[in-house]
Amino acid sequence: MTDTIHIHVSINGNEVTDSVIPRMTLLDFLRYKAGMTGTHAGCEHGVCGACSVIFDGDPVRSCSLLAVQANGKSVMTVEGLSNADGTPGTLQEAFQDAHAMQCGYCIPGMLVSAHALLARNAAPSLEDIKEAIGGNICRCTGYVQIIEAIQLAATRLREALE
Amino acid sequence: MKPAPFNYALAKSIDEATSYLADGNGEAIVLAGGQTLVPMLSMRLARPELVIDINGVDELFGIEETDASVIIKACTRQVTALNSEIVKSRVPLLHKAMHFVGHFQTRNRGTIGGSVAHSDPAAEIPLAALALDSEVELRNVNGSRRVAMADYLVGPLMTAREPDELLVAVHLPAIVPGVTTATSFHEVSERHGDFAVVAVAAQLTFDGAICTKAAVAFGGVDHTPVRIPEFETRLIGQTLAYGVPDAALDLIADGINPGSDQHASANYRRRVARTLANRAVSEAAVDARSGA
Ligand code: FES
Ligand code: FES
Numbered sequence: 001m002t003d004t005i006h007i008h009v010s011i012n013g014n015e016v017t018d019s020v021i022p023r024m025t026l027l028d029f030l031r032y033k034a035g036m037t038g039t040h041a042g043c044e045h046g047v048c049g050a051c052s053v054i055f056d057g058d059p060v061r062s063c064s065l066l067a068v069q070a071n072g073k074s075v076m077t078v079e080g081l082s083n084a085d086g087t088p089g090t091l092q093e094a095f096q097d098a099h100a101m102q103c104g105y106c107i108p109g110m111l112v113s114a115h116a117l118l119a120r121n122a123a124p125s126l127e128d129i130k131e132a133i134g135g136n137i138c139r140c141t142g143y144v145q146i147i148e149a150i151q152l153a154a155t156r157l158r159e160a161l162e
Numbered sequence: 163m164k165p166a167p168f169n170y171a172l173a174k175s176i177d178e179a180t181s182y183l184a185d186g187n188g189e190a191i192v193l194a195g196g197q198t199l200v201p202m203l204s205m206r207l208a209r210p211e212l213v214i215d216i217n218g219v220d221e222l223f224g225i226e227e228t229d230a231s232v233i234i235k236a237c238t239r240q241v242t243a244l245n246s247e248i249v250k251s252r253v254p255l256l257h258k259a260m261h262f263v264g265h266f267q268t269r270n271r272g273t274i275g276g277s278v279a280h281s282d283p284a285a286e287i288p289l290a291a292l293a294l295d296s297e298v299e300l301r302n303v304n305g306s307r308r309v310a311m312a313d314y315l316v317g318p319l320m321t322a323r324e325p326d327e328l329l330v331a332v333h334l335p336a337i338v339p340g341v342t343t344a345t346s347f348h349e350v351s352e353r354h355g356d357f358a359v360v361a362v363a364a365q366l367t368f369d370g371a372i373c374t375k376a377a378v379a380f381g382g383v384d385h386t387p388v389r390i391p392e393f394e395t396r397l398i399g400q401t402l403a404y405g406v407p408d409a410a411l412d413l414i415a416d417g418i419n420p421g422s423d424q425h426a427s428a429n430y431r432r433r434v435a436r437t438l439a440n441r442a443v444s445e446a447a448v449d450a451r452s453g454a
Contacts, residue, residue: 005170022170022213025200044163045201049267058241058270064200065271066193068170069215113267134354135265 007071011036012080020067027051029067030077038078040108042137049136052109053077059116061135078108081115090160091115094153095146102140109136114150122158124150165203169212173219176301180328182214184303188325190214194237194276197268222275222330227252232334236275240264240287243274252336255345255365259290262347265355279329281314281321284357284382288315290347292387293363293379296334300327308333315386342368344446348438349381352425358382359426362438368450371401378443383418383435390417393439402447406440414439 004019011034018033027044030036030053039062042050046064053062054076062075081089088096091111101107110133117124117132124132129150138146173179183190189211193199202208216222222237225246232253234243243249244260263286264272277287278298291298292311299308300323314322323329337343349361361381367374376397381387396410420431 003169021167023165023167023203025165025204028164045204046197046268047201049265052267055270059267060271061197061267063204064196064268066170066196066200066213066215068172069193069196069217116266132266135267 005068005071007068009034009067009070009072010074012076013074022066022068024067025063026053026055026065026067026070026075027062029070030062030075033067036077036079038108040105042105042109047137048106049109049113049133050106052112052136054080054112054116059113076112078111081111090156091118091150091153094156095149098145098149098152100141100145100149106136106138106140110138110146114153117150118154118157122154122161124154126151163204165200166206166209168203168210170215171212172215172217175219176221176328176330177303179214179216179219180301180303180326182212183326183328186210186212186214186325190325192216192279192328194279195239195268195272196276197264197272198276198280198282216328225249227336230336232336234274234332234334236273236279236329236331238274240269240272240274240277244269253294253334254337254343255294255347255363256287256290256334258345258347259286259363262286262349262351262355262358262361268355274332275329278332279321279323281319281386282357283318283384283386284359284361286347286349286358286361286363286381289358289361289379289381289387290363291332291334292389293365293377294334295377296332298323298329299331299333300324301330302326302328306330312389317385337365338367342450344368344450346442346446346449348442348445350434350438360420360431360434360438362435362442364439364442364446366397366402366443366446366450368447371403371447371451373397373400373402373447376443378439380414380418380435380439383420383431385419388418390414393417397443402443403451404444406443411436411440 008017040050042048051062191210193215226233250257297308298314345365349358364378366376376394393413420428422428
């Protein structure tokens with residue numbers, strides 16, 4: 001019934017062009033059209049944070065945006081956090097080393113939120129970290145190791161700069 | 163959890179958005195930040211024929227100030243309001259309220275106008291706007307009008323906005339220079355960033371230690387955020403820094419009409435409203451004294 005709309009979106013630096021129906025969320029576009037399945041669908045109604053991506057520079061929930069709204073915009077997904085050769089980036093490695101994952105379902109969202117935090121605050125306090133991941137729900141870990149992983153990543157990133 | 167089909171229109175100006183609304187015959191809905199609307203579409207609680215995206219309307223973004231008020235355009239992101247020096251210095255109550263609104267990710271998209279347009283009875287932004295005696299500016303193809311918050315809030319998720327009207331701005335009276343003004347915002351919610359179970363927004367003015375004007379709004383305890391004139395009147399002429407007199411607090415229970423739900427019972431809400439009102443008012447009074 002509804003017309004499709006042609007959009008082009010920069011995803012992790014790659015231009016993706018496709019037609020979408022208006023009701024497709026950015027989350028579904030990323031997963032089903034762009035094949036970027038790292039972004040997870042949790043609640044699909046804006047409460048869990050699993051679908052977090054960086055949209056035009058800011059962390060947002062991709063389930064609460066329509067794909068058509070991403071036309072002409074840039075999106076960074078969790079895939080964008082790995083090194084150019086596909087190996088885990090510093091933040092991802094820290095999550096691994098600090099045993100921050102159990103089932104892993106929430107982790108793409110956690111990583112994106114943590115990345116956004118560290119991008120504007122190289123030495124976040126415990127409160128800063130809690131605030132940054134306050135919109136990400138994890139049913140497994142109890143958050144402690146996730147927080148430790150973010151602290152570890154912050155330290156490693158600072159050391160790398162020295 | 164997939165939205166029902168709808169058509170999509172990207173408006174480039176207020177005029178374009180209002181003419182889409184006029185053509186929509188009540189079946190069109192405005193998409194601002196999408197933090198409520200897109201989930202409502204996904205849950206099929208909203209099934210509009212047309213979604214009008216106003217994120218491309220430049221004239222709906224920004225914060226302006228006049229001598230007497232701060233004007234926040236509808237599509238201004240919540241994060242922008244939270245970080246605005248104008249908001250912080252001239253409408254400090256809204257600044258305090260913004261800390262309780264959603265999360266980092268939702269504030270980056272969520273808008274001031276969207277929250278006021280949706281008017282959840284437990285949302286913080288309409289609550290602060292009511293406490294401040296703000297006005298909502300609505301526009302349709304024929305012109306614009308301004309409605310006082312108290313008249314604008316009609317019921318749960320119901321407002322005085324007509325289906326063909328676009329909320330274009332919220333006008334918030336600024337604090338008056340030279341008058342000792344103190345504000346306080348308190349809420350109880352299940353998790354940080356959730357809608358409030360109960361929230362209280364207070365703005366008081368003082369002459370020395372004596373309260374000369376009081377505005378206290380309650381959220382989560384009625385069909386809309388509410389003010390209780392009898393309660394506010396009882397605060398005038400008092401010092402309040404050591405707590406609100408019981409005779410005044412006793413007036414709260416009759417001024418609100420809380421419901422029971424999975425989050426809390428009506429009785430609990432009544433007690434929390436009383437406790438938070440006492441806390442907010444006395445905190446404001448202490449701040450006023452210490453010149454904070
Ligand atoms: S899937 Fe988007 S917030 Fe849960
Ligand atoms: S690791 Fe399982 S939900 Fe977070």
